[in-house]
Amino acid sequence: MSLSHVDCWIFDLDNTLYPRTCRxxxxxxxxxxxxxxxxxxxxxxxxxxxxxxxxxxxxxxxxxxxxxxxxxxxxxxxxxHDIDYSPVQPNPALMDTIRALPGRKIIFTNADRGHAENVLNRLGGDDVFEDIFGIIEAEFAPKPHNPSYEKFLAAHAVTPKSAAFFEDMEVNLKVPHNLGMHTVHVVPGADFDGSELEPFELERKDGEAHIHHVTDDLGTFLSPFGRRN
CATH class of the missing domain: 1.10.150 (DNA polymerase; domain 1)
Structure with missing residues (x-):
């Protein structure tokens, strides 16, 4: 599926905009x-x-x-969220790639705005995203349940058919797919040790209808879609 028509890029935060390997x-x-x-x-x-x-x-x-x-x-x-954010390394290349995408860029996370801002400050992306839609903005209705997405769409006037949704949890991509969004499952590389996680936290369902793309390198995946001069 092509993403050439996408004018709204929606990103999960944790383990999506930074690698799981930073822990x-x-x-x-x-x-x-x-x-x-x-x-x-x-x-x-x-x-x-x-x-x-x-x-x-x-x-x-x-x-x-x-x-x-x-x-x-x-x-x-x-x-x-009272944590040490230093494990998140600056990633200007990824932030520049996202900045160059045509249209709107929005964070949609089950965490809160303060946590998202701390992560973006570490990545070097505090000026990249139009807004952060966190769990407080969702009135504590989390992904993967329908009300969270409905509140997000209403708050930001997003047209699902021209939006792409990026997530590390495959279950959180089911509703976006059903709404008509393009979905991208962001997975850890093969060298990641997920022994401390439950199987459903790392589940991959390549070939399932609600998973349109799978990548373990978000920057490389996104780079072809940047604005052309």
């Missing part, structure tokens, strides 16, 4: 487990099991905790 999200992942321990009183292993169950069922652990516990989502977001 930034590992810090968030462990802080989420700690938060579940604090809320439930569970031992670490049981808290982590519940965390992953929530993630699979509710789209985010936060959504699961909000559905089953009386928690303050803003407190959660502040605590799980």
């Amino acid at each position: 930034l999200f590992d810090q968030v992942d462990k802080l989420i487990t700690s938060y579940v321990v604090d809320v439930t009183g569970y031992e670490w292993a049981d808290a982590r099991k519940l965390q992953k169950e929530f993630f699979a069922e509710y789209g985010t652990t936060l959504n699961g905790l909000m559905a089953t516990r009386n928690i303050d989502p803003h407190d959660y977001l502040q605590k799980v």
Whole structure:
């Protein structure tokens, strides 16, 4: 499928705009487990099991905790994003490639705006994207559930058929495909050790209808679509 008609480029953030190999999200992942321990009183292993169950069922652990516990989502977001961002290396080449794409560029993440801004500052892309649509803007409705995408489309007046959606979680591409967007699954390279992750977190479904393209090198994939002088 060609992307020559695309005039709105929608990017997930974590493990999409930076490589999984920098392990930034590992810090968030462990802080989420700690938060579940604090809320439930569970031992670490049981808290982590519940965390992953929530993630699979509710789209985010936060959504699961909000559905089953009386928690303050803003407190959660502040605590799980209290991390060291230095593992994200500047990537001016990728940011220049995205900057050169014709049309609008928007971040759509299940994290919050502050986390996204911290990542973009590290990448050198704080001037690249029109806006950041985070979990607060989605009123805590996460991908992969329909309401999150509906809120995004309404907030940014996106025409799905002229949009492309880039994601590291293949399940989050099902609704964009159904809406008529072109989808790109951004996967880690073959050398990535995903032993600490659940299988569904790294699942690849090449050939499935909702996966139009697969790449482990976002910059190389995007470079042919930049503006021509």
